[in-house]
Amino acid sequence: MLSRTADHLFWMSRYTERAENTARLLDVNYQTSLLPPTGADAQAGWRALLGINELMPAYVARHGDSIHASGVMDFMVRDEGNPCSLMSCLRNARENARAVRAALTTELWETHNQTWLEARRLLQEGQFERDPGAFFEWVKLRSHLSRGVSTGTMLQDEAFHFLRLGTFLERADNTARLVDVKFHAAAGHLAAAAGPGGVHDAQGLHGAQKDQDFYHWSAVLRSLSAFEVYRKVYRDVIRPERVAELLMLRADMPRSLLACLNEVIATLALVGGDPLSPTQRHAKKLRASLAYTRIDEIVAAGLHTFLAQFLDHVNALGAHISREFLLPSSA
Incomplete structure (x- = not known):
């Protein structure tokens, strides 16, 4: 092509x-x-x-x-x-x-x-x-x-594969931006949730603040068509650390960062790129940063920092894809 x-x-x-x-x-x-x-x-x-x-x-x-x-x-x-x-x-x-x-x-x-x-x-x-x-x-x-x-x-040929490649790379970028902004605004609450008892032992806030949090986090979930998925997966009240886990690390959540990277890597293999090319190596390293970590580790190290770095890597991956597949050859 x-x-x-x-x-x-x-x-x-x-x-x-x-x-x-x-x-x-x-x-x-x-x-x-x-x-x-x-x-x-x-x-x-x-x-x-x-x-x-x-x-x-x-x-x-x-x-x-x-x-x-x-x-x-x-x-x-x-x-x-x-x-x-x-x-x-x-x-x-x-x-x-x-x-x-x-x-x-x-x-x-x-x-x-x-x-x-x-x-x-x-x-x-x-x-x-x-x-x-x-x-x-x-x-x-x-x-x-x-x-x-x-x-x-x-026809599921190269044209179809490049359509899917663009879709999932863009989706990863946009999901990361949404999660970063929404959670950065609530950084204090999320840090409190990751206290000494561990991130999954956090009890959240009470009273009016708890109600406000419910509407905030449910709105975040609905914005990514994830509200019903959250209820099915966790069967519990909405907690910010679990929202982050669902939207970042669940491979079975269609709009999560990990799911998007899985699709990008699978599609790169279909368009015939070298498995050891800078493009595929960069994509696999980025996926590994999601697949082999836990949300409490990410929160402890800084969620905003992690997502900012992720966005930088997604932009770099887009540049690699352009150099390998999209820009006209100089030959």
């Missing part, structure tokens, strides 16, 4: 996955903003959302220093000058799909094209303002549809 074609397929799937994850983040912030937090708490939530993708300077340049729900929602949904906005991601996914229409099935191309056209129509007709939650759900469903159509209609 031409590296140019592989590059378009890789980024088509990355932008589709990024749109879905942005919709998840916005939806959970919107839903929690309907609860009765203080103004400072609400602003901190929107500020954290911008911090996930390091967008604070760009936001301030467009909307000033005031962080408020309407400004952040407009910036993260409509603003095509923001490369991480929903419309930017959907447009870029569609443009990458258009560039390699011959490598896609008709159904997959039409899915991406219709998603972009329908998203523009919904915004023009004011559907987003009337019901933001329904719009975010629509974006997530269109992403699910894209993956389902690719799996159900495409």
